[in-house]
Amino acid sequence: MTLIAVLPGDGIGPEVTAEAVRVLTALDLGLTFEEAPVGGAGYDADGHPLPSATLDLARRADAVLFGAVGDTRYDGLERRLRPEQAILGLRAALGLFANLRPARLFKGLEDASTLKREVAERIDMVIIRELNGDVYFGEKGIRPTADGRRQGYDVMAYAEDEVRRIAHVGFRTAQGRKGRLCSVDKANVLETSQLWRDVVIEVAAEYPDVALSHMYVDNAAMQLVRDPGQFDVILTGNLFGDILSDQASMCAGSIGMLPSAALNDGGKGLYEPIHGSAPDIAGQGRANPCATILSAAMMLRHSLNRPEAADRIEAAVATAIAGGARTADLGGTLSTRAMADAVLAAL
Ligand code: IPM
Ligand code: MG
Numbered sequence: 001m002t003l004i005a006v007l008p009g010d011g012i013g014p015e016v017t018a019e020a021v022r023v024l025t026a027l028d029l030g031l032t033f034e035e036a037p038v039g040g041a042g043y044d045a046d047g048h049p050l051p052s053a054t055l056d057l058a059r060r061a062d063a064v065l066f067g068a069v070g071d072t073r074y075d076g077l078e079r080r081l082r083p084e085q086a087i088l089g090l091r092a093a094l095g096l097f098a099n100l101r102p103a104r105l106f107k108g109l110e111d112a113s114t115l116k117r118e119v120a121e122r123i124d125m126v127i128i129r130e131l132n133g134d135v136y137f138g139e140k141g142i143r144p145t146a147d148g149r150r151q152g153y154d155v156m157a158y159a160e161d162e163v164r165r166i167a168h169v170g171f172r173t174a175q176g177r178k179g180r181l182c183s184v185d186k187a188n189v190l191e192t193s194q195l196w197r198d199v200v201i202e203v204a205a206e207y208p209d210v211a212l213s214h215m216y217v218d219n220a221a222m223q224l225v226r227d228p229g230q231f232d233v234i235l236t237g238n239l240f241g242d243i244l245s246d247q248a249s250m251c252a253g254s255i256g257m258l259p260s261a262a263l264n265d266g267g268k269g270l271y272e273p274i275h276g277s278a279p280d281i282a283g284q285g286r287a288n289p290c291a292t293i294l295s296a297a298m299m300l301r302h303s304l305n306r307p308e309a310a311d312r313i314e315a316a317v318a319t320a321i322a323g324g325a326r327t328a329d330l331g332g333t334l335s336t337r338a339m340a341d342a343v344l345a346a347l
Contacts, residue, residue: 002031002304005061007038007054010083011277012287012336013067019289019340020065020296023316026344027309029300034061038090039069039083039277049086058090058270063303065296066090066272071279087272091131096262096270097162098169099129100298101245103228106321109253112330115225122229123252126173129241130166131262133158134192136238156192158237163199165265170200170235171207180232182213184220184240196237217244224248249274256288256329259295261302269303271295281328285335288327290317293343312347319346 006021008014021033036054037045045051049069058064069083079085090096104124105113113120138155145151167183174181183200185193197214204212215223217240223230224244228251236244249255255275262270273291281287294317301310325342326332334342 002029003061004031004033004299005057005064006033006035007058007064007066007086008035008041009039009067009069009086009277010041010071011068011279011282013039013069013277015282015285015287015336016273016289016292017065017067019336020292022340023293023313023343023347024296024300026347027312029304029306029309031304038066038086040071040074042086043074043077043081043083047081049081049083050089054086055090055093058094063268063299064090064094064270065292065299066270067292068273068275068277070277083277088136090270091262092137094268094270095132095264095266096268097130097132097265098166098261098263099127099131099241100169100173100261100263100302101127101129101241101248101258101274102260103127103245103248103252103258105252106257106318108322108324109257109330112253113251115228115251119227119229120251120253122227123248125228125231125234125248126177127234127236127241127245127248128166128170128173129245130158130162130237131241132238133162134238156190156239158192158196160195160199163196164203167200167203167235169263170233171203171210174210174233175207178232179209180211180213182215182220182231182234184215184217184234184236184244186217186240187214188216192237200235220244221247224251245274254288254329255291256327257290257294259291259298261295261298263302267303269299271299271303285337286328287336288329289336289340290321290327290343293317293340313343316343316346
């Protein structure tokens with residue numbers, strides 16, 4: 001039995017995960033789904049964003065399908081109880097260190113991008129973001145300075161083995177694509193980045209077939225809007241990857257189209273759209289389910305060893321988009337459900 005933990009979360013999370021489950025069910029792959037609350041919904045149900053029963057389910061399952069977490073309603077809570085802690089907790093507890101965020105422009109969405117058509121249509125990249133380290137997980141707090149002012153701090157740190165294992169993921173991903181890896185850092189200022197760069201160069205010796213380049217993160221942000229077509233695989237740390245992947249998603253038409261995978265070294269994965277919970281449109285049936293449906297496809301490919309089923313879902317989304325199916329984020333009027341219907345029809 002293959003068990004999928006479905007963690008819908010908050011805002012539009014439940015709406016989009018329901019459609020992804022519907023698509024997976026239609027493929028008749030013998031998957032079993034079990035749902036549990038997470039994020040604000042976890043806090044409401046159990047007083048904690050990542051209830052222990054939810055974490056247990058995620059551990060037991062073969063893969064996790066995650067919606068989104070977060071709502072301004074919880075902003076007043078202390079940090080450890082806020083919805084975002086659920087996803088950070090899952091990443092840490094399951095050792096999900098490798099975040100794969102593909103960004104490509106689907107045919108037909110050339111005009112949905114904020115970039116000029118001839119620039120946008122060349123976008124086809126994967127951002128490999130490290131997910132278990134960096135300022136996200138370093139020591140943090142608010143402390144008094146000697147003269148009594150409050151000072152916030154978040155320690156940025158990477159150990160060489162953490163860099164090495166994500167670098168291998170980057171090089172292997174590049175081998176399966178166009179063979180180009182661009183490592184993004186801030187080595188002109190940060191010691192963390194200098195170590196990152198040194199280790200990536202060491203690992204490169206094992207991948208003579210991959211062309212490695214390095215770019216400072218500020219330049220990378222600029223190049224992503226100047227000429228995103230130059231990138232094949234981007235390898236970067238947790239914070240830079242967070243920022244650059246949102247940027248890349250908009251270049252590719254809509255954040256509503258982009259899936260992601262977070263993997264550990266045992267093939268276990270958590271799959272989620274890269275967009276957030278969008279509380280402003282929650283409950284209205286207006287969210288684009290494609291990012292979550294495409295995340296389900298990544299799940300089939302990376303955790304469940306069903307690459308042919310993954311290809312079918314991705315082709316169905318492409319067909320639906322090419323046929324004119326559009327939710328509001330893409331300038332159309334289809335509801336969440338009708339968009340998923342269009343994908344199912346193409347399937
Ligand atoms: C993401 C999100 C998360 C992150 C938040 C919700 C903690 O922005 O997955 O990109 O910063 O990693
Ligand atoms: Mg983010």
